[in-house]
Amino acid sequence: MKTLGKIILLLVILLFSGLAFILTRSPEPEPEPIDPSIPGVHYYEDCNYMGKRMHTDEVPLEIDVSFKSVCVSDDFAVKAISKTNEEVFIKGPSTVKCTEFKSMEVLPN
Numbered sequence: 001m002k003t004l005g006k007i008i009l010l011l012v013i014l015l016f017s018g019l020a021f022i023l024t025r026s027p028e029p030e031p032e033p034i035d036p037s038i039p040g041v042h043y044y045e046d047c048n049y050m051g052k053r054m055h056t057d058e059v060p061l062e063i064d065v066s067f068k069s070v071c072v073s074d075d076f077a078v079k080a081i082s083k084t085n086e087e088v089f090i091k092g093p094s095t096v097k098c099t100e101f102k103s104m105e106v107l108p109n
Helices: 002-024
Strands: 043-046 050-056 060-064 069-072 076-082 085-093 094-096 101-108
Touching: 043 076, 043 101, 060 094, 085 094
Parallel strands: none
Antiparallel strands: 043 050, 043 069, 060 101, 069 094, 076 085, 076 101
16 A cells, blocks of 8 residues: 555656646747848748747848748848748838748848
């Protein structure tokens, strides 16, 4: 009987420890909103400006990273290549979301 009591006590401790761990985990932070006062090109790996946010203000610059959302400020333009190999020219200020691109070239506007 003592062994059964120890096993039950150990299971209760493990259950509460796991529950405490799950409840104390901090939720993932919300993505930073796009600040239009920061010049450059903001591009995101996921649709609707979600996922990893990347930014550049260097021109000219070729970027070979896939992304699905982009925000281009006044002084910049982007020549992007879609997943279907179509060339898309985006002149700032402009935003495009939920479109898969495989690369882009950042240009002065």
